[in-house]
Amino acid sequence: MLDDRRVDLNLLRVFQMLASELNATRAAERLGISQAAVSASLKRLRAMYGDPLFKRTQRGLQPTPRAVLLHPAINEALRIVEETLASVGDEPAQPLEIVRIGLSDDFEMAYGAQIIALAREQLPQTRLVFRQTNSQMAAAALHDHEIDLAITSGSINDARIRHLSLGSADYAVVFDPAFRAKEQGAFTLDEFLAREHLLVSFSGLTGITDEVLAEHGLKRTVHAATTHFSGLPFLLRGGDCIATIPSHAAAALCRLGMFESSPCPVAFPRYAFGLSWHFEALRRPRIMKMRDLLSAMFKRLDAKG
Structure with missing residues (x-):
């Protein structure tokens, strides 16, 4: 016994x-x-x-x-x-719980601080862990419980993964204003093609900008490439290269006060992004609460335009 x-x-x-x-x-x-x-x-x-x-x-x-x-x-x-x-009148102290959010660093740059503030206010005794992922890696990471939630472009085609649309994004050109006069206004196509570019892509070889230009029979000059958006502040600062990146990441860089952005001189397709989780996470209230908070946060951001 x-x-x-x-x-x-x-x-x-x-x-x-x-x-x-x-x-x-x-x-x-x-x-x-x-x-x-x-x-x-x-x-x-x-x-x-x-x-x-x-x-x-x-x-x-x-x-x-x-x-x-x-x-x-x-x-x-x-x-x-x-x-x-x-029942004795005092709420029991909640144990510390880790919630792991998988996302690429463009989303982390743009929304990470807001997500942390949201969790601090609405989910006490919760420690957030941001882990790098993308739409190709997220399903396996969710299955293996390496992450609890995933913010990725597109959706995940897996019956065991649940998905919620968060919105859509487009692209912008970001640059160091010290190397471009303000009166020049938005980038023209000629100037865009004449400037050297910093490429950000998972492969480091080609990206969405090259695909869009190729559809018009055009090509840009890539001076250097990185696989991380978070490196851009150090790579763009003090140089005349430009980078074409998701508009939310461009806005995050501009908030640093060192960069400016311009609309792309060619039309880019908007892309959808969303929130995914493994169906087993339904048994964990704190993850579901974080999911709902993220959904509400992006709805507010979308309403603000």
Whole structure:
């Protein structure tokens, strides 16, 4: 018989996170403790229940049949404890929880600070982690629980991934105004083609600008390339190169006070972007709350134009 004098509610919380994440490192992140502490707790849990509970595999932890049976019971036990604490008039302190948002650095530059402020106000005891991803990588990262939410261009064609449209974006030309007179106004096509360009693309070889120009039988001169939008402030500053990037990233650079932007002299197709999550995240209220906050935030931004 289980000796209830040895039961520590924190151990049950560790079990809950391990069963949810099936990965000791991610469970430790969500709990805000070290991986060594999670391992020590799992050792105590195994001794308590007389069962291995979780076995290590190449893809993470696999729950034993006993752990599968225990999971809903432990969830219910923790829920009851929380309700009893709430019934005395004081809200129980929320444990620190990690919410990992995958996004490319153009979205991080443009919206990261707003997302952090939103979480600080609306989701106390939540630590946000931004991780680099894109539409090609996001599905695998969501399946492997490396991220909880993904903000990407386009959508993800996967039955296990849920998707919500957030809006659409276009492109703008960004440059150091020290190398261009203000009275020149917006870039003409001739000036755009005559200037040297900094390319930002995942491959570092070609990008959407080259594809659009090719449709018109045109070509630009690429002086250098980077795979990260976040490097642009250091690469554009003090030089006469220009960069054609998503308009939200251009606006973020202009807010630094060192750059200006201009409309593109050729028409670019707008592209949709949205928010994705794995269907299993429906069991995690804090992730769902963050999803709803992000949706509302982008609706407000879209209304402002």
